[in-house]
Every structure is written in structure tokens, then in C-alpha cells.
Amino acid sequence: MTMNWWLMKSEPDVFGIEHLKAEGSTLWDGIRNYQARNFMRSMAVGDRAFFYHSNTSPPGIVGLMEVLEVGLTDPSQFDPSNKYFDAASKAESPRWDCVRLAYGGSFQELLSLDRLKELFTAEQLPVVRKGNRLSILPVPAASAASLLTLLGPVQL
DNA sequence: GCCAACGTTGGC
DNA sequence: GCCAACGTTGGC
Numbered sequence: 001m002t003m004n005w006w007l008m009k010s011e012p013d014v015f016g017i018e019h020l021k022a023e024g025s026t027l028w029d030g031i032r033n034y035q036a037r038n039f040m041r042s043m044a045v046g047d048r049a050f051f052y053h054s055n056t057s058p059p060g061i062v063g064l065m066e067v068l069e070v071g072l073t074d075p076s077q078f079d080p081s082n083k084y085f086d087a088a089s090k091a092e093s094p095r096w097d098c099v100r101l102a103y104g105g106s107f108q109e110l111l112s113l114d115r116l117k118e119l120f121t122a123e124q125l126p127v128v129r130k131g132n133r134l135s136i137l138p139v140p141a142a143s144a145a146s147l148l149t150l151l152g153p154v155q156l
Numbered sequence: 157g158c159c160a161a162c163g164t165t166g167g168c
Numbered sequence: 169g170c171c172a173a174c175g176t177t178g179g180c
Contacts, residue, residue: 009166033175034175057168059167131173131174133166133173
């Protein structure tokens with residue numbers, strides 16, 4: 001089984017690449033969409049992800065991450081004071097889980113969604129599909145390789 | 157099981 | 169702030 005690539009969105013005002021850089025690693029919690037959760041469930045330690053800034057201008061890819069741990073229970077689902085509290089989720093059978101990700105560097109420049117749309121089809125890179133709201137998406141290996149060339153070296 | 161209403165995401 | 173896309177919920 002070879003390493004897989006992913007694209008993970010976060011709003012820079014809430015948790016951006018600079019936050020991750022400062023913390024070194026983070027629990028990617030608060031995912032409350034089954035498709036996104038299922039993508040997380042198919043992640044393996046050592047997988048890589050592109051960090052994507054969403055809901056900002058311009059949106060786009062800003063950095064890299066590496067999967068450190070998988071199959072972790074998302075603690076926010078059991079915390080009534082948390083925005084992502086889920087009263088229907090039981091401790092015996094948690095509904096939501098998450099992964100731990102390490103900071104893997106920042107690219108010199110953001111690669112904008114506009115540019116991604118010029119370079120890739122929706123099949124090649126699902127994030128460019130019109131109206132796509134999923135916060136976690138797969139990146140086919142060939143597209144990941146192209147992206148790394150386009151983005152150039154990371155700065156740690 | 158259908159489907160209308162509703163809510164959320166996220167681009168613009 | 170608007171709206172397209174689309175997942176979720178709940179009445180029946």
C-alpha cells in the first residue's frame with residue numbers, strides 16, 4: 001500500500017497554516033460530514049495532505065501536512081460547551097473521529113483555486129468541482145506530483 | 157421510502 | 169450578503 005495524498009480545508013481565521021506551524025501538530029477535529037469523516041478513516045500514518053485555506057480571498061493551497069496518527073476519537077463531540085458537540089454520539093460508539101497531523105512546511109506562494117481550475121479537471125483534482133463543500137478530499141497521486149512541482153519547495 | 161424544508165459550506 | 173450545491177431531517 002503506497003502513501004496517499006489528501007487536501008484538507010480550513011479557514012485561515014479559525015485555524016490557518018500559521019497556527020499549525022506554531023503548534024507543530026494538531027488534532028483535525030470538528031469534522032461533521034460523513035463523507036469527509038470516511039475519507040479520514042481511510043487515511044494511514046505517513047499519508048500527506050495539502051493544507052488549503054478556504055472561505056478567504058483568494059482560497060488555495062498554502063502548505064503541506066503529514067498524518068501522524070489515525071483513528072482517534074474526536075473529543076469535541078462529547079463536550080457540551082464545544083461548537084461541535086453531538087448529543088447523539090455515545091461514548092461506547094463515537095460517531096466522529098479524527099486524525100493528528102504534523103506541519104510539513106509552507107509554500108512560497110498560495111496556489112489559488114482559480115489557477116487550480118485552469119490546471120486540473122474535477123476528476124484530476126476534486127476540489128475544483130463546482131460547488132464542492134467537502135472539507136477533506138482525495139488527491140490522485142499524479143495530481144499530487146504535478147502540484148508539488150508547481151508549488152516548489154516548502155519553507156519550514 | 158419519498159421528498160420538501162432546512163441548514164451548512166464556501167466561492168464570489 | 170447572495171446563492172449554488174448538497175447533505176440532513178422529519179412528516180407522511
